Amino acid sequence: MSAARGPSPESRPSGASRGWLRFAASGAPLVALILAAAALAPWVAPYGEAQFVGGVWDPPNLQHWLGTDNLGRDMFTRLLFGARNTVTLAALATVLAFGLGVTLGFCAAAVGGWVDALVSRAIEILLSVPVLISALMVLSVLGNSLPVLIATIGLLESTRVYTIARAVARGIVVREFVAAARLRGEGLAWVLVREILPNALAPLAAEGGLRFSFIFLFVASLSFLGLGIQPPAADWGSMVRENAQAINFGLAAPLYPATAIALLTIGVNRLVDHYLAAEARP
């Protein structure tokens, strides 16, 4: 057995390229590329975000690498700006959802009793209404400025985070080191931050990646329905909607933003899987 394990000199290069492959498959390069595009969009984009530069649905050419959209704006430029808008919004909403959901979930699990019952029932009522319907309701009443959009999505998604955080924390609060901390007279803050949080970090981080993907898709679908980011600002969801008609003429215009959505979703999910696998290793 040991003889078979010894790496022969010939097998080394292939081992190195396998390492490269594994790095590429981890989703990290993909996500990094999209984040770089989001961060650098105003500097690297060849044209302005809402600048009319050509005809309607021009095919890809040297001036416009991915062609133009339904109003004759450069598709590649709008993809870069779209990344900026969509990713920022989704990231902020994810942070809000986690801040709220984790705090409430941990408190409910650690305090228990009527606090847990009250918060859990309230959350269940919110959960029982489809997220899209709640979001449509709130956004049509309050309007769809960026802060309202982030707050709404963050709040709605925090209910999902809450259920996970509470379940994870319930498994931890029954362990005896938490009883030891309580018997010492430690306050709730210490129990939450020092005893529970470090032990819940792995599942929460994994959930964080998935939740980001979901929120990102949610923003895209809200935009597709016209309630997300408003024109002329670019975002991937509304880019699909605006260009959807092109498909009737055999044009690929809506496929570019759709592919971008798919790539980011796949990239983030790969990254989460990678992290989970690394955690599972002893």
Next chain:
Amino acid sequence: MTAGPLLSIEGLCVHSATGVAIVEAISLELARGEVLGLIGESGAGKSTIGLAALGHVRGDCRITAGRIVLDGMDLRLQSTEGLRRLRGRRVAYVAQSAAAAFNPALRLIDQICEGPVRHGLMSRREAEARTIDNFRVLGLPDPAHFGRRYAHQVSGGQLQRAMAVMAMSCGPDLLVLDEPTTALDVTTQIDVLAHLKKLIAGAGTAALYISHDLAVVAQIADRLLVLRHGRLVETGPTEEILARPQTAYARALVAERTGVALAQPAQTDAASASREASRPATAVPAAILDVQGLAVRYGRQDALSDASFALAPGETLAVIGESGSGKTSLAYAVCGLVPGHAGRVSLGGTPLAPGYADRNRDQLRRLQLVFQLPDVALNPRQRIGSLVGRPAQFYFGMRGAALAQRVAELLGLVGLDPALAARRPGELSGGQKQRVCIARALAAEPDVLVCDEVTAALDPLIAEQILQLQRRLQEQLGLAYLFITHDLATVRRIAHRVLVLWRGRVVALGPTGHVLREREHPYVRQLCASEPKMRRGWLEETLARRADPSTV
């Protein structure tokens, strides 16, 4: 079928992924129908050898040398498919924790019949009939319907027996039993042990019996193999090793039990008398902990009723009883961890609130609890230094260099290297972790230490070191111990007085020597008789005595 030994292992070496030797150059032979006991403390490589007999090694380990031959077949040369056909059918395994080995979502009988049906040995109906027969042999209640239950609906002892039925379902030639009674209390252990012995003898199966308790192995094994740190220490017939252990380590193992169990009553009494005499000289010291009419209920079930006792400074009161007798409920009620109990608990003359949340910081500090399982009592994500230092910081406001110095002092006090402060609990052994738990309790500078089965999860030799440490700390610091245990040997060794619990009631309370000598309550008699003795034939004698109603 070939002549010669059923199992022969030659020069087996197993290494971990990091290159640490777990088992080194072990050779053994096992004849058909023979029972071989593998004994040693944890980390001795017992389980690794047991698993190797199934052609298996744990995840990150590998077999680096040696041959494992089962009935003329070299297991290391078998394919995965070949091994699969072998396992369950020719070699079967009984794990230490039956609760973890059964699938909680499937009925017991489905899991037990899966082996023979999958191996194509019998039809489902035949397998069921045979399983029900075996349930009957093992004395399980209502054998015809027992298998319809799920794992969580039966007791630990019953589940362990069901696991043995599962292992025997294909009629294997070799049974590997990995600490099958370790998780059970003494009175249950006897039942399971007796039934296992009957089952093995009845089927003529050969067995590898793995345990850290020599007295238990002695009841069932024909020959013994004493292991330490993955190496063979001594081997020979059971009687031979019990009577004339050749090596220092085997002598220590034998003395571990015989010192107490085989001792003449006079000696035992002398030991507990000296323990009683070592109590503080003050005539009747004011009780530091006074408990009156303590009762705990879970729903409609009384876990503990009307327990009263007092604990003097510097005194050790042991609370003993089988599992489910209310020992832990008593400890938790005293500490305020069980809400809604009746009765009065006073510490140093001041009555305490029933729940810990209503007690003040100083009351919490003076009463410290040490948990049974150090693995779950220490936060795995914190370092030893902050775990031990936190009470000093919390109660006494220590910080910086003073705190670091106090941590080093506490670690030294419990016999640990102060350098361990930078480690995390996962990097320590079980005994070291329990020492950390004790150091953490001491950091609060308590008056009373409530110890909940602190040695139950440890090997006997490590447990003995912890008990010695606790006696030394008591002499040094004048601590009072409320010591929960199910082990009589522990009681004899550490307790000035003993309180015996049976089904939630106090059936005896008094000086250790007196209670264990007079044995006024039938349960105390049964408890004393259930303690494994280091001689062969003890199991049969005890069972005969139990079956004879005149003696119980």
